[in-house]
Amino acid sequence: MSLLEVDAVTKRFGGLTAVSRFSLTVGAGEIVGLIGPNGAGKTTVFHLLSGFQVPTEGTVRFKGVSVVGAKPHAICRRGLARTFQIVQPFVNLSALDNVMVGAFNRTDEVAAARRRAVEVLDFVGLGARRDVLARELTLPDRKRLEMARGLATQPELLLLDEVMSGLNPTEIEEIIGLIRRIHGQGVSLLIIEHVMRAIMALSQRIVVLHHGEKIAEGGPEAVARDPKVVGAYLGEQS
Numbered sequence: 001m002s003l004l005e006v007d008a009v010t011k012r013f014g015g016l017t018a019v020s021r022f023s024l025t026v027g028a029g030e031i032v033g034l035i036g037p038n039g040a041g042k043t044t045v046f047h048l049l050s051g052f053q054v055p056t057e058g059t060v061r062f063k064g065v066s067v068v069g070a071k072p073h074a075i076c077r078r079g080l081a082r083t084f085q086i087v088q089p090f091v092n093l094s095a096l097d098n099v100m101v102g103a104f105n106r107t108d109e110v111a112a113a114r115r116r117a118v119e120v121l122d123f124v125g126l127g128a129r130r131d132v133l134a135r136e137l138t139l140p141d142r143k144r145l146e147m148a149r150g151l152a153t154q155p156e157l158l159l160l161d162e163v164m165s166g167l168n169p170t171e172i173e174e175i176i177g178l179i180r181r182i183h184g185q186g187v188s189l190l191i192i193e194h195v196m197r198a199i200m201a202l203s204q205r206i207v208v209l210h211h212g213e214k215i216a217e218g219g220p221e222a223v224a225r226d227p228k229v230v231g232a233y234l235g236e237q238s
């Protein structure tokens with residue numbers, strides 16, 4: 001049994017099929033990349049896995065149990081956390097308070113949530129900025145905060161949606177290092193990313209979406225050479 005098993009999931013919005021009979025597994029300890037041109041359906045897949053949207057058809061099982069129809073907080077408590085492509089901190093709360101919200105997924109005690117939040121902020125490199133309001137953080141720090149909020153929930157599987165977008169090459173290298181350290185703590189990862197260098201370096205397996213359908217899956221090198229994948233990305237630029 002894989003940690004995550006997605007089978008023939010479809011999501012329709014009126015006449016638009018955003019995701020079509022999409023299947024995917026993520027094994028314990030794996031890092032899987034999910035790529036595809038803009039509008040391919042990647043973020044919609046994350047909404048379906050994390051309970052923010054319900055599939056029109058198909059099944060999603062996490063740790064052997066269907067999560068279709070379960071609320072996001074319940075799925076999170078089972079051990080599946082996500083970040084948002086458009087970072088969504090509580091802008092008027094401090095970094096620490098933002099991360100404590102995630103930590104309350106595992107505890108009702110303020111002191112324990114605070115301890116966990118401090119530990120996670122140190123881990124992501126935001127320890128010195130824990131009292132800064134989220135709205136005053138730079139974009140790279142907001143991306144770290146988004147990851148910290150997810151980590152504070154103590155996930156077994158963490159879904160990262162474009163945590164490198166808008167970052168410069170140095171900042172990207174730092175996030176790659178952070179993702180490796182998260183993985184080193186035993187967390188499995190499913191990563192959406194347009195920064196190809198990063199996704200190639202991090203992923204053990206890559207799944208490619210195009211117009212809502214899986215067009216390729218395999219090791220990074222094989223996927224990068226796949227004519228269907230090359231065609232999908234070139235088509236996007238024309």
Ligand SMILES: Nc1ncnc2c1ncn2[C@@H]1O[C@H](COP(=O)(O)OP(=O)(O)OP(=O)(O)O)[C@@H](O)[C@H]1O
Pocket residue numbers: 013016018036037038039040041042043044045085
């Ligand atoms: N709530 C919604 N209602 C209607 N259409 C939607 C909704 N959410 C997404 N879509 C459409 O579904 C398709 C897939 O969108 P999605 O955001 O999943 O793509 P993506 O692969 O994450 O793209 P990007 O790389 O630009 O983030 C797009 O055509 C989008 O306009």
Ligand SMILES: [Mg+2]
Pocket residue numbers: 042043044085
């Ligand atoms: Mg997206």
